[in-house]
Each structure stands twice: as C-alpha cells, then as structure tokens.
Amino acid sequence: MLKWIAACLLVQVLAVLSSGIAPAGEKPTVLFAVSTRDKETWLAQPFASLNGGKVEALPVSMEPPSNDADELLRWVEAKEKFAKHAFPPGARLTVLDGGRPSGTLRVTTRNLAEWEAGCDYSAIRTAREIGTVPTNRSTVLATNVRGGATSTAYRRRSSLRNEELALRLAVEAVFAKKGIPNVFIRQAEVFGTRSFAAANGSLIVSGHFTVFIPQGDPRYGMYTLFLLLEGQDGKFTVAHVEYDPATRKEPGYFREEAIDVIDIDRDGRPEIVTYLTAHEASDFAVYRKRGRHWRRIFIGGGGSC
DSSP states (O other), X not given: OHHHHHHHHHHHHHHHHHHTOOOTTSOOEEEEEEEESSSSOEEEEEEEEEETTEEEOOSSOSSOXXXXXXXXXXXXXXXXXHHHHHSOTTOEEEEEETTEEEEEEEEEEEOGGGTTOTTOOOSEEEEEEEEOOOOTTOEEEEESSTTSSBOOSEEEOSOOHHHHHHHHXXXXXHHHHTTOOHHHHTTOEEEEEEEEEETTSOEEEEXXXXXXXXXXXXXXXXXXXXXXXXXXXXXXXXXXXXXXXXXXXXXXXXXXXXXXXXXXXXXXXXXXXXEEEETTEEEEEEXXXXXXXXXXXXXXXXXXX
C-alpha cells in the first residue's frame, strides 16, 4: 500500500513538473511590459500570467469592481496579496529579448493605488542591476521568474526598408478588398512597424494602419488594420489580419504595436506580444500560430484612465 501511494505521489509530481505549472506555494509566473521613464527609472506593468504554456488573465483585475465599499476593500486586499507574492519590493525581474534573458531589474517601489491607471503604468518602479534594459522609451517584456519563458530563434531587426514596402503593398491590397477607395488608401497612416528575423532568414513583420474617411462621404469613419506578414528572401505573404470596419465612428483600438516575440508554450515557435491603444484605455494581446494560421489567444491586462 505504501509503495502504491508513493508511486501515485511521484506521478502527480512528475505531471506538475512536465506541465510547467508552478506547484502550490510557488510564486506565479507573471509577464510585464517594461518602459523607461528616465535614465534611472524603469516602469513595469504586469499584464498576464503564464500557466503551463497558457496565457491567462492576472488573478486580480487592474480595474476596481464597483463603488461598493466592501467590494473595493476586498479588491485592494487581493491586489496587495498578489503583489506581495508575485513581485515584492526587492524582487528581480528578468528582461527578455526574443525570450532570451538580457538584463535584470530590481523592484524598488510599488504604489498599488496607481495600478488601475491604464494609460500610465507607474505603479511598479524598478532600477537596473545588470545587462540590457529598454532605452529611448521603448517597451520590452520581462518576467518575475527566470526561465519562465523560452528563447526564440527570432530577434528584432532595425533595418525595415524591404519590410515596410511589403507591408504597404499588402495593406493596399487588403483595404482595396474591403472596398476602401484608393484615394483614401494612399493616405493611410502607419504605426509601429516591427520586424523579427531568425538566423535562417525567416521574417515575421507587423504593422498597424489607419484610414480616415471624412464626413460627407457615406463611408465616413476610421478604419484600422493590424497585419502580420511572414517571408523569406524578399517574398512575403499575409499571415494574419485584424480589421476594424469602422462600424463605430471611432474604432475600439486605434493602434496596435508588436512589443516582442517569446516562446511561451515551448514548442519552438514564437508567440507575438502586442500593445493596443484605445481612447483613454490600453490592453495587451498575444498571438500564437497553430498549423498555418495565427490567432489572438489573449487580450487584456490593460486598463482605462
């Protein structure tokens, strides 16, 4: 009987370890977006939990539940408990580059009262310890558990000439297919073009485009398009489209920019993490490829001003 019980416990432990799920009592693996505020301060915003290759919402919302005093008190207590467990003062955050550790930040101060400010994530301030951290107000990913994600074969590229041309051609084709007149397509604004390259020359390219049709035209409104391209040797194909057809006069999200790639489920293929901006609000999204298709598997973690 004792041998049978021991065998069952061993199987359970092995199952937990192989799934990547942290055993009870261990701190949860949290993804952060980190940006620079000044030369000595970096701001970190937690936006998602990683659990066995899955991307999940944080156990505590950034938004207060209601104006009820008791519910607000429980929400504040839950925030404090989660933050104390996941990123207490002095905790180290591992900065990631394509999922590869590139530096370390130390949590210096936490002002959880500001956690609900979705447009300015100043709740968690950090100081650089070692390695490379974001500069020039760029945003990178970080995690509170070293080894919480896996490095990808892709790294962000700075040279975008070919990619920008490919995106422009793809955007013109997609907008035209949606019935947008060429006169407006030629005026499309582009935001946040990003390119990630693997050693074998494979590329993942993203960009966000906006077309505005003025009042007086029956198609009046703002039309937005987030594109993913995949390519190699100068040849690209459209891999994914997120299109807002301006059914409202203002789109839900008017900008989406890729932050980085990261291998969350350890399958050797990268997930893409993006930052979305709306009117007085923001969110994060994660895209994953299954077979030949990309799809958005997570959106959330932001807030409203």
